Amino acid sequence: MNNFIFFLTKIIFVCILLILKFGKILVNCLRSKSYFSLKPLSISKIFVLICLFSVEDSFAQNVTFTANINWPSWSGENRFMITGPSGSTAWVCNPAQCYNGANTAYTATNVAVGALTASCAANAFSITRQERHGDGWNGSGTITLFANGVLIGTYGCTCTSANCTQVSSFTLPSSVFISGCSIGLESNPLFTAASGCSNGSASLGPGAYYDIPVAANTRYNFSWTNNSGGTTSGFCATVTGSTGATSTSFNTNQTDWFSGTTPATVRVSANRACSAWNTTSAVMTYRHSAPTVTLSSGAGTNNRTTCINSAISNITFATTNVVNSAPSSVTVSGLPAGVSGSWSANVFTISGTPTASGSFPYTVTASNNGCTATATGTITVNPNLPASVSIAATPGTNVCIGTNVTFTATPTNGGTPTYQWKLNMSNVGTNSPTYSNNALTNTSVVTCEMTSTATCATGSPATSNSISGIVPSAPTAISGTASAVCQVPAGSGWVRFLDGSGKLVVSINPGLNNLGLVTADAYDHGASVLTQACNTGTNPEWTTAVLGRSWRITPTNNLGASLELPFEDGEMSDLVTASSNTSSNPRDNVTSRGDLKMSRYSGGNQNGSWSDNCADGGTSLIGGQLGNGTSPAGIATSQYVQFATPGFSEFWLHGNTTASPLPITLTNFGASCDEKGDVALNWSTASEQNASHFVIERSRDLVTWNVVSTLPAGGNTTTEQLYALTDVDALGGVSYYRLVQVDFDGESEIYGPISVTCESTEGNSMTVFPNPTKADFTVEITSTSSVTGATLQLTDLTGKVITSRQVDLVAGNNQLLFSDLDLQMGTYIIRIQSELEIRPVKLVVNR
Structure with a gap:
């Protein structure tokens, strides 16, 4: 250490002398260690180098040594130490068995060896291994040495005698950090x-x-x-x-x-x-550095959809390594007109209001001295879609007072629209594309306001065209002989048939039946008419006075409806007089409109003339009025009577009773549903001529008719005959019946049809059609709820299962077709096994 202090003192003394002669150079050296130019070195700079490298060599740094030791058995008395420029470390041995003659193994890692001082100039070290017992160093024993954590090497020993010593020298590598040592950069700095x-x-x-x-x-x-x-x-x-x-x-x-x-x-x-x-x-x-561009306004927001002339939601991108000034910049290309991009505080924002429609793929480019990064997206600009709505009326022609008119809205660019119907500017109806009204007048104005939900719709809410004047003005008089045509859909009120001059012909209320296009003819006979019963010659007892006005009504769909027959006060007065003058037949007397009954003629001579009715067809009497009154449709000095009719043909008014000797066969035909779902049928005749039997037929659709039963008729009689029949296999829901009267000569006349609605009390029902059938048939099941795994069975009358089928039912109507069963003639039972309580039905097979 004394030598080191003396050496340091000498160096300092030399540097002081140099400072006196070359002070400026030395000051620069010590102040900044500044870099040297590559010019030839002067003598003064050489002295500075001597100074600096001497100073650098004077730096010393502790070096800490550690070791991993692996000494197997018979090497327990081994030891080693490290020697360096500043001295030696202590001996390292097995701390539990140092020098005691034991010979067990010793294995350890990261064993502290000691610290020695080194410098750039003094960097020579050695490791000494010694065996302290007479059996020598075990040849497989090793020492792995580290200096400041840097591997120096792995050392063994070949000593074979007691206290033998083996020394190995080494220097520290450059990776063992020694202050002041030059990094040795390449020759060209x-x-x-x-x-x-x-x-x-x-x-x-x-x-x-x-x-x-x-x-x-x-x-x-x-x-x-x-x-x-x-x-x-x-x-x-x-x-x-x-x-x-x-x-x-x-x-x-x-x-x-x-x-x-x-x-x-x-x-x-x-x-x-x-x-x-x-x-x-x-x-x-x-x-x-390469710039970056990253979407920051949210996942997927690089793609925007908007409408033309509507601002887009901002799109933002975070950027790095750009300042947006040359040679660094952020730009965008491909944007629609009206949309632009701007950069601030490391965020690039795309915003604006597009003024052109279309699809616009865009690219954001960040640049930094030729280094680029990009991000892309698409802005979709949809054109504006003008929203509009138009309405049309059904029926559009032959609309009469009381006709149920359905208006239908047709939207354009409506999306999922909402509707507000207006009648004379007041809100009516519901949020529906249709609106119906059976009380329109000729001053009614119907419009519809539609609110659009379509993307980019303009002009919403939109108002439709207006429909008005499709209904004629109210009548002011009863017509003479005239015709009128009206549409009479289901749901209409009292439809007023007016002739070309606006006079009333007749009125019909269809209820739930759709009669379609109906033609009504009125015949003005000028006075009451005296009619003679068929095949009675001129016998006055068979003469009946009828009103001097009759009607013929021809619908598209001949179904039941209510009928209102109008007439003038004078026509009623004339009938009162005419009926009282037929003294031989007092049963036809009429004193007021409440005495009037209606005859319906069905045949080929529906022409307004009574005289030829006997040649073809027959007449039925409808006696019970629905009502009567004065001023039909507001017409003064006139009256009306109302009747329910099962169908339409030619109609007359008179005062006879069921005992009146008129050419009348049928006086009543009705159907009703009882609590079990059976249909009770009743009809009566006032007289019968050459009548053989009646056939009752049933239909689901007014097209296919199936026979329910046959009953014998009365033959020839002038007394009232009453008939009744129960259909125990009635169809659920709406069904139709008709009565066929067959004469002994094979001629027949059909009365009806009439309709009846039967629903089971539980709301569940089952029907089969056609029934009877020759082969295929359909089972219709009406269910109030969904059912899974029901079993539908077809059995014979002994209960033997002919076929069965697993079915899943939905709430509502379910139709199941059965075909190719090759059934023999006979009667079968169809029943369903499920939680539903549905009555079995019979199926008749005729071949």
Whole structure:
């Protein structure tokens, strides 16, 4: 140590002398360790180098040694120590058995050996191994030595005698950090800038990555100096790779140094320790970091859809390593007119109101001195869609007072629209594309307001065209002989049939039946008519007075309805007189409109003449009025009577009773449903001529008719005959019946049809049609709820199962077709096994 102090004192004395002669150079050396130019060295600079390297060699640093020990049995008395420039460490041995003659194994890791001092000039070390017993060092025993954590080497021993010693020398590698040792940069300290862009993490703005040739597997301390003289604090980094001119890159993270457009030139100083700095330096330039562009307004928001002339929701991108000034920038291309992009505070924002429609793929490009990054998206601009709505009336022609008119709205660009119907500017109806009304007048104005939900719809809510004047004005008189045509759909009220001059012909209320297009004819006979019963010659007892007005009504669908027959006060007075004058037949007397009954003639001579009715067809009497009154449709000096009719043909009014000797066969035909779902049928006749039997037929659709039963008729009689029949296999829901009267000569007359609605009390029912059938048939099941796994069975009358089927039922109507069963003639039972309580039905097979 005394020698070291003496040497240090000598060096300081030499430096003082140099300061006296070369003070300026020495001051620069000690102040900044600045870099040297490559010009030939002067004598003064050589002295400075001597000074500096002498100073650098005077630096000393502790080196800590550790070891991993693996001594097998019979080597328990081994030991070793490390010797260096500053002395030796203590001997290291098995702490439990040092020198005691024991021979067990010793294995340990990271054993502390000791610390010695070294410098750049004093870096020579040795390791001494010794065997303390007479059996020699076990040949497989090793010591793995580390200095400051850096591997030095693995050492064994070949000693074979007691206290034998073996020494191995080594020097510390450069990776064992020794202050003041030069990093040994390449011979040319000027480095060119790297080409291209960096790929790793980089600081914001035009930051730099520096490429430096260095020694491999060595740790360095770096500092940076820019053109303005600013210096960073140092940081340590380890360079990896093969030994030699290996290049490494470091980011300055000093973005505030580089303002302007010209790349900065910087200086780098480094040494292999993370403490003192030496004067070795190099000059180089940087390469720019690659910019980044990342969507920041939310996943998927780079794609926007909007309407023309409607602002888009902002789209934002976060950027790095750009300042948006040359040579760094952020731009966008492909945007629609009216939309632009702007950059601020590292965020690029796309916003605006597009003025053109279409699909616009765009690209955001961030640039930094030739390094680029991009992000893409698409802005879809839909054109504006004018919303509109139009309405039409059904029926559109032959609309009469009381006709149920359905208005239908047709939207354009409505999306899923909502509707508000208006009658004479007041809200009516519901949110529906249709609106119905059976009380329109000729002053009614119907419109519809539609609110659109379509994308980019304009002009919403939209108002439709108006429909008015489709209903004629109210009548002011009863017509003479005239015709009128009206549409009579289901749901209509009292439909007023008016002739071409606006006079009333007749009125019909269809209820729930759709009669379709109906033609009504009125015949004005001028006075009451005396009619003679068929095949009675001129016998006055068979003469009946009828009103001097009759009607013929021809519907598209001949279904039941209510009928209102109008007549003038004078016509009623004339009938009262005429009926009282037929003294031989007092049963036809009429004193008021309440005495009137209606005869319906069905045959081929429906022409307004009574005289030819006997030649073809027959007549039925409808006796019970629905009502009567004065001023039909508001017409003064007139009256009306109302009847329910099962169908339409030719109608007459008179005063006879059921005992009146008229050519009448049927006086009543009705149907009703009882609590079990059976249909009770009743009809009566006032007289019968040559009548053989009646056939009762049933239909679901008014097209296919099936025979229910046959009953014998009365033959020839002038007394009232009453008939009744129960259909125990009635169809659920709405069904139709008709009565066929067959004469002995084979001629027949059909009466009806009439309708009846039968629903089971539980709301569940089952029917089969056609029934009877020759082969295929359909089972219709009406269910109030969904059912899974029901069993539908077809059995004979003994209960034998002919076929069965598993079915799933939905709430409502279910139709199941059975075909190709090859059933024999006979009667079968159809029943369903489920939680539903549905009555079995019979099926008749005729071949």
